[in-house]
Amino acid sequence: MGINCCTNKNLIQVNQKGKHLVVDIHCHLNVPAADKIVQEKYPGPPPGIHEFSNDKSNEVNRAQFCEIGATLNNINLRLKDMDKLGIDVQVISPNPGQYFYYTDPETGLAASQTINNGIADAVASNPERFVGMGTVPMQDIDLAITEMRRCASELNLRGIEISTNVNGKDLHDEVLQPFFAEAEALGILLFIHPLGFTHAHRMKEYYFNNLIGNPLESTLAVSHLIFGGVLDRYPGLKICVAHGGGYIPGYWGRMDHGWRARADCSEHCQHLPSSYLRKLWFDTLVFDKEQLASLVRTHGSDRLCLGSDYPFDMAEPDPVAFHDELDEADKAKVMGLNAAELLGIEVKL
Template sequence: MAEPRTIDVHAHILTLDTLARINREAPGYRLAIRDVSGDFGTLDTGAQTYAKFPRGGWDVEKRLADMERARFDRQVLSILPQTVAYEEEASLGLALSQIQNEAIAALVRARPDRFIGLGTVPMQAPEEAARELRRCMSELGLKGIMTGSNVAGRDFDDPALEPVWAAAEELGAFIFIHPTMTAAGERLKNYYFRNFIGNPLDTTIAAASLVFGGVLERHPGLKVYLSHGGGFIPFQHHRFVHGWGEREESKAKLAVSPEASLRRLLFDTILHGPEPLKFLVDFAGADRVLLGSDYPYDMGQYDGVAVMEGLDVPAADKAKVLAGNARRLLGLD
């Protein structure tokens, strides 16, 4: 298998076979893709309706054609953010995780030249989540998990989640945090602010909870990858460090400066322009930035390879961001 020059680490999928199995084996969870017309359908989870859900979300051949156009040699598949299902009862959450994990693992087995897989776990039941994470990596060949940015409103510093973080560090799991159930909903209901502002805001809260909750200090081996350029984390890094030095509240669970923990976070490239991406690579370092697209959503970025190639950074750094970091962090080398 040829070594990939580009790996898109942020991409979502829900095939029709997976959807059918969910409806057959987990009838307590409503899920449908309806009103399909051309390249779009409506995704309906009961709690959420997403109009104009792109065909590439369920059609693998369409996905492969789009990957060719975007020059993505390989893609890391994860579930849809709409199907993390943390608000469901634990047994249903586990069943949904297992079905989706097995489906992604099957896609990877069928096309190992194009796909790599991440699983999902029922974070509302941390002990079950840790067991399913072990199964993902030991039995299914997945490289880690995608998580929502909160667990039905609980943040990641919740002590109950410790089994998940401990297992993830032990296994070397790649943890991809994607915003779900974003904060400040009422104030963000207009103008699509729920996505424009809510998504990066909730990613920021998730990452800051891991930092100030001492999770990354206790588990320095965790590999935590943040969506959409890391939300506001890269731009507020020094504010957090300054604040820890000034405010006793920030020391409640973190006895040392947050600097080291912040420097462990990883970021995708989805910033929709060269100027913020150049800042991110310069500030975080090329070793901590990985190519992402948010395929197949309309807020995704599909010119990421060209933007990265055009940045005024060394060729070696471009190669790291486009594929090298993913190979190292996902254990592909």
């Protein structure tokens, strides 16, 4: 059995090894050349990167990056890991630490172009195993749109990874709307991935800015898209949210009640907030099989995609086995068929 990835009339033949097609939609690649571009103008750690973590967490993070650096910064070791884990295709997205929204627009564009070229090269080196997503300089929407178009038309990247906010601007901000309009027009996937919480003064210990902050950021991002009317304005947007969509899939009833009870909650949102959740895709990086079953029960198996967060320590260590308790029809969708549809992959027997 094989699959063809079909975007811009470019076909990629991939061999499926197991019973089900397995596509990991949440995998990261760091491009060191982009760090060099930014460091020349903005030396030192990015702003805010250590603001909401304590010395112990920073120590653990340094050790982690020493351990995974060879894998995060290139693709030479990935194929062995993919074969060991039973992954047919990795969807490679940028390391979230390389958003670089804080730089001036020209530096941000140069870094984004370097990252996107690096990811495109990684995919080209083994196109039967890798699919790519890019990044854009969201601090300048005109440049972001131009680079998104290049990703789609020239680099054959299947999506754009964006953060949950842009330098403090939430995703319903008017300045960002032309970007969403163009993403809808292009039919390109937007993969929303957080980078910690922006106001995490009480989350410095125990790595809370990741453990709690990342899902909370995703919850806010999705909520702003819903309540701010973005999903009403651009109903054709294709959006996948990392980490199971954050907390919102497990506590949407309170939002629905607020929408019914309060005019300030329904001012820009035309329908029940929970109804929009069924229009989004979530990855399955929730670590607990009962939570996965709950997602399938409340959200539906046709909008979930296997995601591991490879190669970080917060990755699901056995992503295929994690889905073992789903029934076969749900398993086939979640492990690969949904991502195939979302990314323009055609399964061929």
